[in-house]
Amino acid sequence: MNHGAGERPHLVVIGGGFAGLWCTRALASAPVEVTLVDRANHHLFQPLLYQVATAGLEQESIAYPVRALARSWKGTSFRMGEVSGVDFAGKRLLLGDGELFYDYLVLAAGSRTNFFNIPGVEQHAFDLKQLTQAEELRNHILLLFERAAREPDPLRRAALLTFVIVGGGPTGVEFAGALRELTQHVLSRDYPEVSPGETRIILVEAASSLLSAMPPELREYAAVKLRDMGVELLLNTRVVGADAGQVTFHDASAIQSRTLFWSAGVAAAGLADRLGVAQGAAGRVVVHPDLSIADHPEVFVIGDMACLTQADGPLPMMAPVASQQGRYVARVIIGRERGETQPPFRYIDKGAMATIGRSSAVAAAHGFRFSGYLAWLVWLVLHLYYLIGFRNRLLVLMNWSFYYFFHERQVRLITGDDDHR
Amino acid sequence: MNHGAGERPHLVVIGGGFAGLWCTRALASAPVEVTLVDRANHHLFQPLLYQVATAGLEQESIAYPVRALARSWKGTSFRMGEVSGVDFAGKRLLLGDGELFYDYLVLAAGSRTNFFNIPGVEQHAFDLKQLTQAEELRNHILLLFERAAREPDPLRRAALLTFVIVGGGPTGVEFAGALRELTQHVLSRDYPEVSPGETRIILVEAASSLLSAMPPELREYAAVKLRDMGVELLLNTRVVGADAGQVTFHDASAIQSRTLFWSAGVAAAGLADRLGVAQGAAGRVVVHPDLSIADHPEVFVIGDMACLTQADGPLPMMAPVASQQGRYVARVIIGRERGETQPPFRYIDKGAMATIGRSSAVAAAHGFRFSGYLAWLVWLVLHLYYLIGFRNRLLVLMNWSFYYFFHERQVRLITGDDDHR
Numbered sequence: 092m093n094h095g096a097g098e099r100p101h102l103v104v105i106g107g108g109f110a111g112l113w114c115t116r117a118l119a120s121a122p123v124e125v126t127l128v129d130r131a132n133h134h135l136f137q138p139l140l141y142q143v144a145t146a147g148l149e150q151e152s153i154a155y156p157v158r159a160l161a162r163s164w165k166g167t168s169f170r171m172g173e174v175s176g177v178d179f180a181g182k183r184l185l186l187g188d189g190e191l192f193y194d195y196l197v198l199a200a201g202s203r204t205n206f207f208n209i210p211g212v213e214q215h216a217f218d219l220k221q222l223t224q225a226e227e228l229r230n231h232i233l234l235l236f237e238r239a240a241r242e243p244d245p246l247r248r249a250a251l252l253t254f255v256i257v258g259g260g261p262t263g264v265e266f267a268g269a270l271r272e273l274t275q276h277v278l279s280r281d282y283p284e285v286s287p288g289e290t291r292i293i294l295v296e297a298a299s300s301l302l303s304a305m306p307p308e309l310r311e312y313a314a315v316k317l318r319d320m321g322v323e324l325l326l327n328t329r330v331v332g333a334d335a336g337q338v339t340f341h342d343a344s345a346i347q348s349r350t351l352f353w354s355a356g357v358a359a360a361g362l363a364d365r366l367g368v369a370q371g372a373a374g375r376v377v378v379h380p381d382l383s384i385a386d387h388p389e390v391f392v393i394g395d396m397a398c399l400t401q402a403d404g405p406l407p408m409m410a411p412v413a414s415q416q417g418r419y420v421a422r423v424i425i426g427r428e429r430g431e432t433q434p435p436f437r438y439i440d441k442g443a444m445a446t447i448g449r450s451s452a453v454a455a456a457h458g459f460r461f462s463g464y465l466a467w468l469v470w471l472v473l474h475l476y477y478l479i480g481f482r483n484r485l486l487v488l489m490n491w492s493f494y495y496f497f498h499e500r501q502v503r504l505i506t507g508d509d510d511h512r
Numbered sequence: 513m514n515h516g517a518g519e520r521p522h523l524v525v526i527g528g529g530f531a532g533l534w535c536t537r538a539l540a541s542a543p544v545e546v547t548l549v550d551r552a553n554h555h556l557f558q559p560l561l562y563q564v565a566t567a568g569l570e571q572e573s574i575a576y577p578v579r580a581l582a583r584s585w586k587g588t589s590f591r592m593g594e595v596s597g598v599d600f601a602g603k604r605l606l607l608g609d610g611e612l613f614y615d616y617l618v619l620a621a622g623s624r625t626n627f628f629n630i631p632g633v634e635q636h637a638f639d640l641k642q643l644t645q646a647e648e649l650r651n652h653i654l655l656l657f658e659r660a661a662r663e664p665d666p667l668r669r670a671a672l673l674t675f676v677i678v679g680g681g682p683t684g685v686e687f688a689g690a691l692r693e694l695t696q697h698v699l700s701r702d703y704p705e706v707s708p709g710e711t712r713i714i715l716v717e718a719a720s721s722l723l724s725a726m727p728p729e730l731r732e733y734a735a736v737k738l739r740d741m742g743v744e745l746l747l748n749t750r751v752v753g754a755d756a757g758q759v760t761f762h763d764a765s766a767i768q769s770r771t772l773f774w775s776a777g778v779a780a781a782g783l784a785d786r787l788g789v790a791q792g793a794a795g796r797v798v799v800h801p802d803l804s805i806a807d808h809p810e811v812f813v814i815g816d817m818a819c820l821t822q823a824d825g826p827l828p829m830m831a832p833v834a835s836q837q838g839r840y841v842a843r844v845i846i847g848r849e850r851g852e853t854q855p856p857f858r859y860i861d862k863g864a865m866a867t868i869g870r871s872s873a874v875a876a877a878h879g880f881r882f883s884g885y886l887a888w889l890v891w892l893v894l895h896l897y898y899l900i901g902f903r904n905r906l907l908v909l910m911n912w913s914f915y916y917f918f919h920e921r922q923v924r925l926i927t928g929d930d931d932h933r
Contacts, residue, residue, distance in 0.1 A: 132658065281583060
């Protein structure tokens with residue numbers, strides 16, 4: 092420890108996502124000074140971003156200002172800024188507009204979408220990582236309907252109304268279901284010029300089934316349910332290219348579409364590449380069993396950025412892993428200050444779930460498997476529980492109720508400037 | 513009428529603000545086909561834009577999708593588009609991407625901010641006409657606090673925390689009060705790095721008092737109340753120039769500030785200049801007593817765009833005038849189809865009001881004058897009443913209650929890209 096006797100050590104946490112925020116919160120009453128750094132001023136509840144993009148929630152309801160949390164956590168301050176690198180030898184964090192010295196450093200910068208360098212995909216695809224992307228995608232979808240409403244040419248009209256979603260994981264499945272419900276139940280009433288049968292939603296997956304992390308019967312349930320809703324499934328299909336007007340597949344077939352949504356891969360945040368440390372698959376930083384990195388026991392990497400291999404392989408990049416690791420690292424740091432050692436991190440798998448549509452979801456936890464209405468209720472309750480802020484919960488619950496009872500999604504506003512795609 | 517016998521006449525309404533929307537709604541059951549054209553897909557409740565800019569309301573709560581209204585109005589359709597001009601002889605409306613033929617045309621494109629060509633003001637000032645501007649201004653205010661929190665230089669710090677509001681009408685007064693409450697009661701807790709005394713809010717007015725349309729005792733009440741809250745008033749002061757870092761006044765004095773908010777003037781929407789018709793002050797279109805224009809009895813101009821002079825001079829550019837004119841023109845058109853003539857338009861002045869802060873407002877109506885808590889309650893109820901949509905009302909009421917009871921404005925999110933000012 093390079094902090095003087097009696098002085099409280101300074102911990103810098105990079106990232107206000109699940110990992111960084113849970114770590115910071117767990118240190119609120121500990122004898123450390125914490126500076127939480129993020130380039131946004133809010134914690135974002137990413138699992139519900141797709142509902143913002145499909146006009147179900149206002150963007151403000153899934154974000155919470157970090158300072159509103161930090162002000163009630165003793166010894167915690169917030170710094171909005173972009174991290175450019177780390178000087179490990181000097182224990183110094185480099186920011187776009189300054190620097191911060193640390194005794195402990197926790198890197199929790201999360202992940203970015205992985206487009207796998209497939210030609211045209213990064214330029215033309217939509218993905219969902221930030222709040223503004225969700226608003227952009229919502230604007231784009233609604234603008235396409237406005238254009239389709241006055242487009243006489245049948246081919247151009249079809250391309251405007253065809254949505255290609257790539258990636259059959261939870262995000263792709265949830266987005267496909269929510270988009271289908273938006274077009275069939277809400278936009279069909281708003282746009283008498285467009286017949287509901289004209290809209291096509293195509294979910295593309297390279298593997299032979301959706302939701303590969305789920306048990307087989309739940310995968311099957313999701314596929315049947317989505318097909319019933321009218322979503323077209325293209326399994327065993329890989330995207331090899333995209334441009335502004337079409338998506339091309341491995342068998343040289345193509346679909347004319349103005350919307351390509353990409354949820355087929357994630358990689359560690361770009362910061363991981365700039366650290367000069369060992370990286371595993373998807374650019375994730377290889378960590379010790381206590382989540383610290385080689386040669387720097389005072390530096391921890393957690394959440395999507397970290398690559399920790401346990402019995403079933405590398406831990407998945409998902410919120411429960413991130414928040415458990417955040418709380419764990421807080422314990423490790425408190426322990427170190429007391430001269431105690433913690434047992435290695437162990438992920439407690441609480442299950443996985445995905446919602447497919449109104450009253451329909453799949454969930455697998457502790458050997459139990461649910462699907463349908465019950466799974467959907469569990470999904471609702473858990474998402475409300477993990478959302479931060481009483482007002483946000485109320486807002487989300489209100490929106491869900493309106494949709495449930497009136498089949499109405501009111502946030503179908505086109506805001507901002509013209510659509511650039 | 514150039515529509516054939518038995519055919520329903522086609523009315524085109526430009527603008528989904530108070531004037532256009534109230535006109536369209538009043539024609540919902542009339543024997544006419546109505547096409548409502550707007551460049552946005554939503555009706556915006558402009559009187560509350562300043563609350564979005566001061567983090568009190570989410571932007572979605574003061575906007576309502578036009579198609580959600582139009583779908584329940586028989587014979588009404590919506591077209592999103594930008595109007596480039598009107599071919600009066602051919603009864604043809606020219607759009608950016610097409611054209612529409614009309615039997616009747618109602619122009620209700622509203623107003624734009626008037627910067628009076630004062631050097632630098634249009635480039636550097638913020639104004640509030642659209643939803644995105646309110647979000648931009650909120651982002652800007654919060655980003656200034658983030659920068660001030662880490663700015664050691666006292667002069668730069670002072671400029672970041674100094675807000676200059678020009679125009680002592682209702683918008684300037686309401687924005688000044690709301691911004692002061694935001695900085696004193698909310699941001700002061702979020703930013704321990706900034707002391708509440710460092711923030712300056714300066715309201716500048718060219719005349720000798722605020723709220724010139726109000727009775728003298730209410731003007732005085734507003735001035736006393738704002739001063740009590742800590743807003744600095746600069747009366748009898750004209751802005752003569754602005755750049756990114758300062759605002760200059762007629763006496764050559766200047767204030768270093770990174771924020772200039774402009775509410776000192778409005779002019780008719782730019783469309784008025786492209787019509788080739790007679791214009792009055794502020795570019796407003798001169799109309800006949802039935803709100804039609806010279807030589808074209810089938811063309812009406814209403815709302816902020818119209819210049820109609822009555823006993824007290826030209827009617828003010830405000831929501832009640834616009835909605836009364838919208839309903840009036842609907843009656844004129846229905847009457848014409850029946851061969852009946854309506855009496856000239858007469859504005860019924862229902863009063864004026866402005867809120868200053870929590871539990872404090874001024875209102876003048878029918879010879880009565882209120883100030884304080886009662887006026888504030890009346891203001892709340894009327895604004896909720898005129899807001900469109902049950903869910904929006906609920907949302908706004910919820911936000912106001914949270915603020916009232918917990919002094920908390922949760923929408924203090926910085927969204928979108930970097931601040932460009």
